[in-house]
Amino acid sequence: MTKSLTEDPDYQLFCEERLGDPYPLFDRLRTEDPVHWCAPMKLWLVTGYADCFAGLRDERFSSDRTDMYVQALPNEMRARVQPLLDHVSKWIQLTDDPVHTRLRKLVNLAFTPKMIRSLIPRIEELVDALLDEIKPGEPCDLIAQFCQPLPATVICEMLGIPVEERDAFRVMTERVMHFSTAGGPNLKNHAEDAADALGGLIDMFERLVAERRVAPREDLLSALVQAEADGERLSNEELYAMCVFVFLAGHETTTNGIASGVMALLQHPDQFEALKADVDGLVRGTVEEALRYESPVTRAVRKAPEDLEFGGKTIKQGQLVVFLLGAADRDPAEFPDPGKFDIRREIKRHLAFGFGAHFCLGAVLARMEMEIAFRAIVRRLPNLKLADETLAWKPTMGIRALVKLPVLV
Numbered sequence: 001m002t003k004s005l006t007e008d009p010d011y012q013l014f015c016e017e018r019l020g021d022p023y024p025l026f027d028r029l030r031t032e033d034p035v036h037w038c039a040p041m042k043l044w045l046v047t048g049y050a051d052c053f054a055g056l057r058d059e060r061f062s063s064d065r066t067d068m069y070v071q072a073l074p075n076e077m078r079a080r081v082q083p084l085l086d087h088v089s090k091w092i093q094l095t096d097d098p099v100h101t102r103l104r105k106l107v108n109l110a111f112t113p114k115m116i117r118s119l120i121p122r123i124e125e126l127v128d129a130l131l132d133e134i135k136p137g138e139p140c141d142l143i144a145q146f147c148q149p150l151p152a153t154v155i156c157e158m159l160g161i162p163v164e165e166r167d168a169f170r171v172m173t174e175r176v177m178h179f180s181t182a183g184g185p186n187l188k189n190h191a192e193d194a195a196d197a198l199g200g201l202i203d204m205f206e207r208l209v210a211e212r213r214v215a216p217r218e219d220l221l222s223a224l225v226q227a228e229a230d231g232e233r234l235s236n237e238e239l240y241a242m243c244v245f246v247f248l249a250g251h252e253t254t255t256n257g258i259a260s261g262v263m264a265l266l267q268h269p270d271q272f273e274a275l276k277a278d279v280d281g282l283v284r285g286t287v288e289e290a291l292r293y294e295s296p297v298t299r300a301v302r303k304a305p306e307d308l309e310f311g312g313k314t315i316k317q318g319q320l321v322v323f324l325l326g327a328a329d330r331d332p333a334e335f336p337d338p339g340k341f342d343i344r345r346e347i348k349r350h351l352a353f354g355f356g357a358h359f360c361l362g363a364v365l366a367r368m369e370m371e372i373a374f375r376a377i378v379r380r381l382p383n384l385k386l387a388d389e390t391l392a393w394k395p396t397m398g399i400r401a402l403v404k405l406p407v408l409v
Helices: 021-031 049-057 066-072 082-088 099-110 113-117 120-132 142-146 149-161 163-181 184-214 220-226 236-267 267-278 279-293 363-380
Strands: 037-038 041-044 298-304 308-310 311-317 320-324 406-408
Touching: 021 099, 037 308, 049 298, 066 082, 066 113, 066 298, 066 406, 082 163, 082 184, 082 236, 099 220, 099 236, 113 142, 113 184, 113 363, 120 142, 120 363, 142 149, 142 308, 149 220, 149 236, 149 267, 149 363, 163 184, 163 236, 184 236, 236 267, 236 363, 267 279, 267 363, 279 363
Parallel strands: 041 320
Antiparallel strands: 037 041, 298 320, 308 311
16 A cells, blocks of 8 residues: 555655755645645645635635644643633634634724834834844854844834833743644643743733723734724733734744845845845845745644535545645746746745735735845845855744854855
């Protein structure tokens, strides 16, 4: 009997040696079994662009999949981390209608294009300040010194997190993120630590929300507190969940988008030179190609609430379907020569931000930060180069993230 692709020891998913280059496995899955049952992980993997695009719009699927966290935890641990599970269940990306539409409508009242555009001068100021700290002739980790602190500071300022509490806030949210992006058996290794961190975050937001109710400010947290649609507002629990999710999604995605984009430019010097020669004409294409080439979010997960047919397969009730966005964005049927990094590529629609009802709330902000960052790097660091060609990736299932980006200025 022929082994399943994902049971083949040469093609184990997410093993350490595959983290650096998962694309050969994605190509093989897409060619041989594009809607593939992964027996070891007990879920479906979808790798083709057309199937992923269709699946993300398919209203038969549910985004409410918090039970996948519950099922991955030992029985004796579930009660201890129940507050964490309850909190995660309120993240907007894990909700279905009518809850999702209600939350989205309220958040859109606060997270407006006008508000995002108003951030441009401050983001440009932050970018220049961070680049001022990078000394010519000295090696540095661009993630630690630039890619990570930029979006983290932007989100903290948007939420009104006090400067003296931002380091603690970032550490606590990262502990929660380690739980949400861990895979399968690794969940239990992070659950209790994430639950402890969440307690600290809730304490912080209880105080900040109470302050904003009494004295609103010009920040996103105040706008979320005041947002009202159809006579409804966000509950305190929904506010806390929204703030944690906004930070995780806005900070991590943009950090990795900038880092992976710079990495790709430095690995393809001809593209870096082209961008330097015509930054105004090519910077937006660079942002989109960077997002396609190394999608910061690698998957979108859905659940079948009942038996359904998809991609020629029968998805049983309760089974999870993982749409591999990074695989979809390397599908040659949609993107000719997909393994080539080409900032002049004409991209109709990549899936780095998902698609459909759950399209990323912060896509406009992420694109704007990436564009400002790339413009500044071209202007301020024209001789930038990799200090080490051997780069390591974090062992996470949902996020594609470099551990470090060592560069020479």
